[in-house]
Amino acid sequence: MKRIVLVQPLLFFLAVILLGGAWQLQHQNKARYARNEFQVLSQQFSIRLREFIKTRIAITERLAKSAHASMLTPENFEMHALPVYLSFPGFEAINYINGKGTIDAVVPVETNRPALNLDLMTTVHFREHFQEIMRTGQTLVSVPMELFSGEPGVAILVPVQGEKGPVAAIAGVLDVHKIMEICFSRRELMTYHFQLMDAGTGKRLFSANAATVKKNGKDSFETVNLAVGSRTWEMKVFKAGAAGNDLVFVFLTWLAIILSAGSLSYFAGRFLRNIKELAINEARFRVLLDAIPDAFILLEPGGRVLDFHAPGGWTCCEDIPEGASNLDDLFAASMSADSMEQIAILLRRCFENQEIQSFEAQFSWPDEKLDVEMRIIPYGEDLALLMVRNISKQKQAEMWLKASRERYQTIFQESQDPIFVTTLGGRFVEMNRAGLNFFGSKTLGHLKSIPVEEVYADKVERVKLLKALRENGFVRNRHLVLKQLDGTKREALISVRLLEGEPGNESILVGTFHDITELSALQKQLLQAQKMESIGRLAGGVAHDFNNILSGALGYASLMKTKMPPTHPFYDYVETIERGAVRASELTARLLGFARQGQFAMIPLDVNKIAMDTAKLLQSTINKTIEVHLDLQDGIPAISGDPSQIHQVIMNLCVNARDAMPDGGKLTLTTGSRHIGSPPGTVDQPLQEGTYVF
Structure with a gap:
């Protein structure tokens, strides 16, 4: 009996020792897990930063590809680049650099005006980078540089392809401090200390709470190298160690073990294992949530909030109460009553129909407005997940795109x-x-x-x-x-x-x-007019010379008439020669008139006399099978006209009549006069009332 009593405390003491050792081993495993978790978290941080910069590089390359160099001007470059600057944060500026290394255009102009017309070839590093991208046609990330704001930054240099290779470049300038504030939440920047430097040059790009890091000797850190385009950055992530008292921890641990019953130690171990697994799962879940740019709210029917998570970039959500228990606590101060009522209706519909409900709304604060897309996703019969996505930049980009399309359509259609x-x-x-x-x-x-x-x-x-x-x-x-x-x-x-x-x-x-159809027709008319003008000048010259020849013939014919009596047998021949010379002179006068070198004489004329002269000329020139007769009215009034022109008109009519009678016939020249009045009831009369000669 005494042996049993002695063995029982010994077994209990041995059990206590074993439980204490197990507890200590669990503590070491927990510390080792925390170290592994910190390594995974550091890798997540580097992936987040690398993907962010990779996205900006792709955006800059797409901008350079869409803007053709031969049509690019500072005005339409701003139209291409401004939506990119507004839609994708992190850019300090987007510059257009011509083939000589000079900045021709900047976006935005207000904060980067000093960069206009800046010759970047005077900088050694930039000159080497610029020459490399113009030679290879490949994208390049520059060495660290100091921005106009005094903060460190880098430039994404992308060549603009022309007809025969790169002709210019687009530089997307990134502010490293701004990138870190976008990629990491304020809580992460306060919990962890980041140091970022360029591995090639050793220049520091970013450092947060460096003094605190140096003072704390028990800080642990992880070093991660990440490829940023053509360069490599080195990122160190520090986490302050808890300066705990190991002796106190051991004492309290053994005290808890001694005071605990042997049977409870087993259940305590299982409980701690569950807590550890829960912590691991929660840490993984939080890392996943932090990588998603949406807010998530876990709801019960009626709008009771079970959990709420907002990404670090949502600075507008930092003022939401920590103990918000329903949707009114979360959104009543920033959303309209109609939007809150719509959320309530869609929440009930989601639970009743077990279907996803979507709508758009707007958060309003005194200094900020946020357009969001909300989706209520059923998660069983008693839970629903409200996902809130920021679409403000998407809305703004759509607005810019719509305005750009309207301008294009106006120019296109008008x-x-x-x-x-x-x-x-x-x-x-x-x-x-x-x-x-x-x-x-x-x-x-x-x-x-x-x-x-x-x-x-x-x-x-x-x-x-x-x-x-x-x-x-x-x-x-x-x-x-x-x-x-x-x-x-x-x-x-x-x-x-x-x-x-x-x-x-x-x-x-x-x-x-x-x-140019009408223009071509006008050009042809002009060419024809020039040809006619040349012909007129030629005709005028010929007529002038011919008139000089006729002057001698007409003068000698007139002189012969004065030397012979009218009864002379050659008198009529000489008179015919004289009349022919006169008509030839009149013909040259018409040619001079056509050439605008002569004038038409408007004098009173006897139509009967002109008809008789024409008949005499026809009898001696036309075919003898055609008989020429005259039917002249006596006492017809004189007309006003040019003798040569009237003679030519009658001659043309006679020539047409001769051509119509190839086998011979009778050609009659008839003259007369007729009075034309206004018939009763006639409104339109082609000729004025009066006497006309024909």
Whole structure:
């Protein structure tokens, strides 16, 4: 019996020793787990920072790819870069650098105006970086530099590709302090101490609470190297150690063990293991939540809040009460009553139908407004997860995109010249109103159903145009003859550029053309007028010389008439020669009038006399098978006109009549006069009332 009594305390003491050792081993395992957790957390921090910078590099490369160098100006560069600057935080500035290393455009202009026209080739590091990207055409991250604000920063240098290689560069300038504040929450920056430096140059980029880190000798830290573009950064993460008293811990541990019953030690061990597993799971869950930019709220029916998590970048959520127990405590001060009522309705609908409910709302604070998208996700019958996503930057980007599209449509549709977009294969994609009117199409859909080659008057010209585009990438002011849908041909000057498509997408042609049909017609009329003017000058010169020759003939004929009596047998011949010379002189006068070198004489004329002179000339010149007769009215009034012009009119009529009688006939010249009055009831009369001679 005494032996049993002695053995029992000994067994109890042995059990206490074993339990104490187990407790101490558990403490060491917990410390080892904390160390492993800190290593994982440091890796998570480095991944978060690396992915953030990788995203900015990709954004800068996309901006450089979308902005073609040959069409880039400081104005449209700002239109391309400003939405990127507003939509993606972390950029201190986005600069456009020409091929000589000078900054031509900056975004935003207000805070970076000193950088305009700055020659960066005077800096050794930048000159080396710039020459490298212009040579290789690859993206490069610069060495650390000092920004205008005095903070450290780096630049993402991306070449802008031209027709034959890089012609310029776009620099996305990042503020390292701003990046750290975006990537890590305020609680993380206060709990952990970060040191960030460039591994190549040894320059420090970021340091938080460095003095505190140096004083605490028991601090533990992790060093992580992360690749940032073409450079390597070294990040050290420090965590202050708890300067605990190991002796006190051991004493309290053994005291707790001694005071505990042997049977309870087993359950205590199981409880501690559950706590450890819960802590591990919670730590992993928190790391995962911190990497997601959304807020999460765990709710019960009625809106009671079980848990709430907001990402570090949501500074607006820092004023939410710690003990918020329902949605009114969370959002009543920042959301309208209508939005709160809508949340309540959708929450009830989510629990009743077990379906996801989505809507958009807005948080309002005195100094900030936040557009959010809310999704209520059912999680069983008694729980729901409210996910809140910040879409303010997305909304702003959509607004900028909408405004940009409206400006583009206004310019596109209001242009007086046709603007078109076609595929390289020959299909219409876009055409403005001027283009539809040019081709005579009422709708774009109708025009899309017609192959592009059908609007070319000569299809070979399209083949030549495509060949020039493949060789040069663009064509300016090329003369083409195009066809409207009704077959009418129109002349145009076309300017077009070939835009290469992404892999898997067809290339497109973008261009405009100017209708020069009327201009070409005017040019032809001008050329014809110039020809007629030249002919007139030539006719005037010939007429002038011919008139000099006729002067001698007419003078000698008149002299011969004075030397012979009218009864002389040659008198009539000489008189005929004189009249012919006079008519030839009159012909030269008409030629001089045509050439604007002579004048028409308006004098009273006897039509009967002109008719008789014409008849005498016809009898001696036309075919003898045609008889010429005169039917002249006596006493007809004189007319006002040029003798040579009236004679030419009558002669032309007679020549036409002769040509109409190739086998001979009778040609009668009739003169007379007639009075034309105004018939009763006649409103429109082609001739004025009076006496007319025919």
